[in-house]
Amino acid sequence: MSSPATPVFLAGFGNSEPEHWQSRWYARTGNGVWVTHESWTSPVRDDWVADLEATLVGIAGPKFLVAHSLGCTLVAEWATEHRNPDITGAFLVAPPDVRGENFPTEAVGFDGSEDVRLPFPALLVASENDPYSSLERSRELAGRWGARLANVGRRGHINTASGLGDWEEGRSLLDESFTR
Numbered sequence: 001m002s003s004p005a006t007p008v009f010l011a012g013f014g015n016s017e018p019e020h021w022q023s024r025w026y027a028r029t030g031n032g033v034w035v036t037h038e039s040w041t042s043p044v045r046d047d048w049v050a051d052l053e054a055t056l057v058g059i060a061g062p063k064f065l066v067a068h069s070l071g072c073t074l075v076a077e078w079a080t081e082h083r084n085p086d087i088t089g090a091f092l093v094a095p096p097d098v099r100g101e102n103f104p105t106e107a108v109g110f111d112g113s114e115d116v117r118l119p120f121p122a123l124l125v126a127s128e129n130d131p132y133s134s135l136e137r138s139r140e141l142a143g144r145w146g147a148r149l150a151n152v153g154r155r156g157h158i159n160t161a162s163g164l165g166d167w168e169e170g171r172s173l174l175d176e177s178f179t180r
Contacts, residue, residue: 005062005088007032008055012069012096013104015040020160021167022068022093033059035071043070045077045109052078056087064178065090069132069157072124073098076113076145083119089178090122093170094158095141096132103132114144122147123177125170127155127162148177 009016009026011034016022026032035055037048052074056063063086067075072095096103098111124147126138133141135151142149150173156162164170 004031005064006059008059008063008065009034010052010065010067010071010074011035011040012067012071013040013043013107016068017160020068021158021164021170022066024166025066025171032066035074041106043107043110045107045112048074049078049081053082056082056084059086062086062088064088065092066174067091067095068093068159069096070104070107070110072096073110073113075122076116076118077110079118080113080116087120089120090118090147091125091170091174091178092122092145092147093125094127094130094132095124095138097134097137100133100137114141117144117146121178123150123173124148125150125152125158125173127152127158129154130157132157150177 007029009022009032035052037051065075072092075090124142126135128135139149
């Protein structure tokens with residue numbers, strides 16, 4: 001019997017505040033790893049990719065990615081130049097449209113991952129009224145990345161402002177998609 005995968009949490013621009021579902025899930029895991037960055041508000045693609053790679057290399061055994069917003073884009077950017085056979089899957093929530101009008105101008109270099117096919121199973125969770133990406137754009141990204149798409153209705157950016165608390169609906173999606 002193999003050991004359970006270590007959950008690796010990738011937050012987006014500005015990091016996830018303590019009330020964010022992602023921070024709550026991390027606090028409950030006991031064995032999760034949070035990918036940290038020197039700058040959360042002026043992210044540079046190459047620096048963030050290096051941070052993710054260093055984190056993944058430092059974790060023995062199977063790993064599972066839990067990403068939100070720019071963290072989803074980071075997963076795809078990382079996959080353009082790295083592989084890690086120990087990654088068992090990715091839960092990608094609310095990736096932003098890097099060419100969209102609301103994408104933070106402070107984020108530099110996050111524009112080369114649209115055509116990468118992720119080398120592991122992935123579920124992309126999208127909202128119908130996300131200010132950072134349209135549902136159509138999320139559907140297109142899911143197709144390009146080889147991810148399944150889950151539409152959770154009108155949940156905004158699926159963050160603290162969405163008022164989701166522990167976001168049990170997301171937890172159910174995660175469990176249904178990856179624990180069978």
